[in-house]
Amino acid sequence: MILPIAGILVLGSCKDFIEPSIEDKKVFVNAPADSTQTSTYLQTFWWEEVEDALSYRVQIVTPGFANASRLIMDTLVTGNKFLYTLDPGFYEWRIRGENGSSSTFYATQMLTVFESNIGSQVLQVNSPANGLLTNLPETEFAWNNLYGAKVYRLQVDTNNFRDEKVVYLDRTTTALDLKVHFSKDQTYQWRVRAEQDSAVSKWSTVSVIRYDTTPPSVVTLVSPTKGASTASPVSLQWKAMTDASSYQLYVYRSDTTTLYHPSFPMTLKVANYSFKEGVFGEVVYWKVRAADLAGNWGAFSELRSFTIQ
Structure with a gap:
């Protein structure tokens, strides 16, 4: 009994690595129904989602694909709804599901839009x-x-x-x-x-x-304290701020102007960072500033130093 179960587990996990083909599938359209006649210019195109499809290609032409005089729309959509405003006229539209390696059959529908009062x-x-x-x-x-x-x-x-x-x-x-x-x-x-x-x-x-152009307030550094000697790795900590969505950490070498590593300045979502660089007796400087959701950057904290022991 163990071998069949193991086989099922292997097959189930393959889907995570091999993208399933959707070539034999078709998108089922909910609205507008085929051959719809309407005086509403703003149309909501709505369909059933297809398993393993990552997006949907919507194409609209006038008057039809067999004798198209104009391509109105050719776009990729995620989800199962697409809104578009059409002028009065005769249209044919189609939709298919797509992923990185395959696509479904097209579902094709006719649509007529009559002129109406604005x-x-x-x-x-x-x-x-x-x-x-x-x-x-x-x-x-x-x-x-x-x-x-x-x-x-x-x-x-x-x-x-x-x-x-x-x-x-x-x-x-x-x-x-x-x-x-x-x-x-x-x-x-x-x-x-x-x-x-x-x-x-x-x-x-x-x-x-x-x-919103109001920046977050100044970051308050917590530890290590100014001029402290501390063992590596050094836990850099500052007070979390309710008006901050991220923090930017700068770490400098002892000259206070040379960034310690190309990864700095570093953007963080949390109010702490484990600094694992440096050698015994080295003086390192650091400072932090905060950004809010609108993209406003606050002023820098004080520039603080610590010595690695």
């Missing part, structure tokens, strides 16, 4: 991602073209659009992007819509962006 449409935004945390004073907002639009209106607010007459920014553009400068560390909400002479589209879903 008031029933929703604009598709591209960037920035919802919840973005940034320390850059200028951020580019971008969205997809919406058929029938003459201009696009971008609104940015700090009060979640409770009073639409008083917002942080309200600007129109004929372009598909707009750069916005932030002047104050704060959380901002933003949305965009398309407009024409007689109608406006629905607002996009409200997204959030946080602007």
Whole structure:
């Protein structure tokens, strides 16, 4: 009984080293169903995930692959949903799963999009991602073209659009992007819509962006104490900080300017480091600074020395 079980274990572990082929598999499409006719420009392409597929290739052409006049989209997607805004027209789209060594059969569907009033449409935004945390004073907002639009209106607010007459920014553009400068560390909400002479589209879903330029406070070194003599390896420790996402450790030779090793400065997620270099009697200097999630670097700690014993 032992040999068959061992064999099963070996076969099970092979999958971790040999990528399974997915050539005989097919992606099953959930939506839009084949030959769908719709007046909605923003389409959600949705399918069942295929085991061992790492990504999915989505291709869209008009009017069909046999007589394509234009390639609309050819992209790789992770997950099982893809949103894209189409103009009115006749389309054929297909999808297949892929991994590093093989791909599935294509699943191919027809789709017809009819022209409709812009008031029933929703604009598709591209960037920035919802919840973005940034320390850059200028951020580019971008969205997809919406058929029938003459201009696009971008609104940015700090009060979640409770009073639409008083917002942080309200600007129109004929372009598909707009750069916005932030002047104050704060959380901002933003949305965009398309407009024409007689109608406006629905607002996009409200997204959030946080602007943060405040650096973490100065790191406090703990041990070894200043000028201490200590045996190797030396445990360098400093106080962990709630506003820090990482730390940058500098270690210098006795001249206080030459980095001890090419691996320094070293970025760490924890508030300690085991220093295993050095020789007996050598004086070593070190300092640390912290960074937050927005990428702001705080000031350096004091430059402290220790002697290896």
